[in-house]
Ligand code: SF4
C-alpha cells in the first residue's frame with residue numbers, strides 16, 4: 014500500500030481543456046486508401062525495409078525489421094500494395110522529410126496469421142525478441158522501444174513497475190479514454206510486463222482529474238490476479254513525466270543522467286501496456302493507436318487510428334477543422350510541436366492532434382527583459398534556475414550553462430509558461446543544448462583527427478626504424494632475428510602507448526556515454542536546431 | 552502567429568500587471584499617509600511620477616529602445632512612488648526631482664534599464680539625496696494631530712515649490728525631527744528609554760502616525776503575498792531579524808535599546824520589507840538567498856539605527872545587501888532534481 018505521496022518541486026496548472034475530447038467513447042475511423050509509414054517512428058536506429066515496391070502485403074505483416082537492439086519494426090496497418098519507398102514529410106519537429114513506405118490499401122483488410130504467444134512457456138529472451146519484432150514502443154509519445162526496457166538486467170533488478178496514466182498535458186485524453194474503456198486489457202499487459210521483469214510491486218499513477226479512469230482501472234485490478242495498486246496523484250503539470258511520477262509515487266529521484274531501471278523502477282505508459290497485451294494475447298503488432306483530436310474541430314474526441322493515416326483525413330473524421338485555424342499541434346500545448354503540414358501521417362508518437370487557432374493559443378507579446386522574479390525557478394520541476402540558464406544561453410556562456418545543469422532540463426515549458434516577461438526560455442535551452450552538443454562533437458572530431466595523425470606519424474617512424482633495423486641486420490649478418498622482433502614490438506607498444514595517452518588527455522565530455530534515450534533526445538535537439546536555423550533564414 | 556515552439560500556452564501575466572499590483576498595494580499606505588501627514592505627499596508622488604516617466608522616455612529614446620513597452624511596464628512609476636514615499640512629504644520640489652532623476656537615469660537606465668540594475672533605483676536616489684542634502688532630508692512634518700500649525704494644501708504647495716510659509720510660521724512649527732532621530736539624540740544625552748518614549752511623538756507600537764502608515768504598508772504587503780507578487784522569504788527574514796536583534800538587546804538593556812515593535816513600526820521598515828527589499832531585479836532569486844538577503848538587511852538596518860550616523864538605515868542596508876546578491880545567488884543554488892547536494 015502506498016501510504017503517502019511525495020512532491021516534486023514546482024509544476025503549473027495550465028487550463029486543462031480535457032472535457033472537450035474526453036466525453037465521447039473512442040471512435041473507429043474508415044481505413045484510408047493510402048497509408049504512409051515512416052521507417053523511424055521510434056527512438057533508435059531506422060528500421061530496415063523488408064519489402065519492395067509492388068509487393069502485396071497483409072495486415073500486420075512486417076514491412077521493416079528492427080536494426081540493432083534499439084530499434085523497432087514497422088508493420089502494415091491493412092492489406093494492400095507497397096507503392097513507394099521514398100522520402101516524405103513526417104511529423105517531426107525538424108520539418109524534414111524521412112524515408113517512408115507508402116501502402117495502397119486493397120480494401121480487404123486481410124490479416125496475417127495471428128497467434129497468441131504462450132509467453133509463460135517460452136524463454137523470456139524469446140518473448141522480448143518477439144516484442145521487438147512486434148514494433149512495440151512507448152506510446153505516451155516518447156516512442157522508446159519497449160523490449161529494451163523489459164530485458165531483466167541482473168545488475169539492476171526492477172522491483173517496482175509503474176504504469177503511467179497521469180496524462181498531465183492539457184487537451185490530451187487518449188489515455189483517459191483507453192483506461193475507461195479497456196482497463197482489463199491494460200492490466201493484462203501490465204501483468205505480462207511484471208512477469209517479464211519479475212517486478213514485485215505494480216503501481217498505476219493516474220492524475221486525480223480522471224476519476225472515471227481510475228475507477229475503471231481499480232475494477233479491472235480487482236478482477237485480475239496480479240496485485241496492482243491504482244494511485245491517484247495530484248493534478249499538476251508535468252506530473253506525468255516519468256521522473257516526476259516516480260518521485261511522486263515512491264519518493265525516489267532518478268539520478269541525473271541515469272535510467273529509472275538503475276534505481277529499480279521501470280515506467281511504461283498505459284497505452285504501451287495495452288499494445289503488449291494486443292500482441293501477446295492476440296498476435297497483433299502495433300498498427301494503430303488511440304489519438305485525441307481536439308481544439309478547433311467540429312466533433313473533438315478520441316479515435317482508433319491506423320498508423321500512416323494522413324492527419325488531415327483524421328481531422329475530417331472529427332468533423333473537420335474550423336476555418337480560422339493556423340496549424341495543427343502534435344502532442345500537447347506544453348511540449349508538442351507544430352506540424353510542418355496537415356498531410357503528414359499519424360505515427361506511433363501521435364497521441365494528440367490539436368487544431369490550433371489564435372484564440373486558443375494567443376500570440377505571445379514581445380519579450381521584455383528578465384526581471385529576475387524567479388517565478389520560473391519556483392515552477393521548475395527539475396529545480397533549476399531558469400533565469401540563470403537563460404542568461405548563460407543568451408550570452409553564449411555554454412560552459413556556465415552546463416555547470417548550472419542545463420542538461421537536467423526536461424523542456425517541460427513550465428518556466429516559459431509563467432514568465433511575466435514572455436521570454437521563450439525553452440527555446441533558449443534547446444538552442445544552448447544543441448550548441449553544446451555540436452561543440453563537443455567538433456572537439457571530439459578534432460581529437461580523433463589528431464589521434465589518427467599521431468598514429469600515422471608513429472607508423473611512419475616505425476617503418477623507418479624497421480628499415481634501419483633491417484639494414485643493420487643485414488650488416489650484422491642476420492643473426493639477431495629475435496632482437497629485431499623485440500625492437501619492433503617495443504616500437505609498436507610505444508606508439509600505442511602514445512596514442513592511449515593522447516586519448517586519455519582528451520577531457521571526458523558529459524555528452525559521452527549517454528543512455529540511448531538521451532542520445533535520441535540529442536538527435537531531436539539537433540533536428541530542432543536545424544529547424545530554428547531554417548526559420549531564421551526565412 | 553502563435554509562438555514558434557512549445558509551450559504554446561502561457562499564463563495571463565506580464566511585467567506591467569505585476570507593477571500595477573505593486574502600485575495598487577501602495578494605495579492603502581498612501582491613504583494613511585495623507586490622513587496622518589496631510590496631502591503634501593500627493594504632490595511629491597505626482598512630481599516623482601512625472602519626472603520618472605519623462606526621464607525614462609528621454610533615456611529610452613537616447614538608448615534607441617522602444618518607448619511604448621518600457622513606459623507602459625510601470626517599473627518607473629514604482630521607483631518614483633517608493634522614492635517619494637521615502638522622502639519627507641514637504642520636501643522641496645527639486646529634492647524629489649533630483650532624487651528621481653538620479654534613480655531613473657543613473658541607477659536604472661545607465662545600467663541597462665529594466666532588469667539590469669544591480670541596485671535598487673529608489674534606494675540609490677534616496678541615498679544620494681541623504682548624503683548630498685542631509686538637512687532637507689531630515690525635515691519631516693509632524694503628524695497633523697501633533698503639529699502646532701496645520702498647513703492647507705495651498706500652503707503646502709507654496710512651501711514645496713517656494714519654501715514660503717504662511718506669515719508668522721517658522722519651519723519648526725510645522726516640522727519636527729523624526730522619532731528615530733529623536734531617539735538617537737536623546738539616547739546620546741543619556742536619557743532613559745521610558746522617558747524618551749513618553750514624548751507625544753511616540754505611539755503605541757512605533758511612532759505616532761507613522762505606525763498607522765506602517766500598518767497600511769503591512770496590509771499592502773499581505774495583498775502582494777496573496778497575489779503571489781512577492782514571496783514570504785524577504786519580508787519574514789528582514790522583519791524577523793530586525794525583531795530578533797531588537798528583542799535580544801531590549802531584554803538585556805531595555806533602557807538603551809528600543810523594543811521590537813518600535814523597530815518594526817517606525818521608519819521605513821514596513822515599506823522596505825514588502826516593497827523595497829522585495830524588488831526582484833536587485834535581489835537574489837533563490838529561496839535560501841532571499842532569506843539571507845532579508846536577514847542581512849535586518850541586521851544592517853538595526854545596526855545603522857542603533858549605532859550608525861543616520862537615523863534610518865534601511866536605504867543603506869538594502870544597497871549594501873544588493874552588492875552581495877551575485878555572491879548570495881552563487882552560493883545558495885538549490886539541489887537540482889536527481890543530484891546529490
Ligand atoms: S520568470 Fe521570466 S522574468 Fe522572471 S526570473 Fe524567470 S526568466 Fe526572468
Ligand code: SF4
Nearest residue numbers: 393422423425426428
Ligand atoms: S523547461 Fe527546463 S528549465 Fe524550464 S521549467 Fe522545465 S525543466 Fe525547468
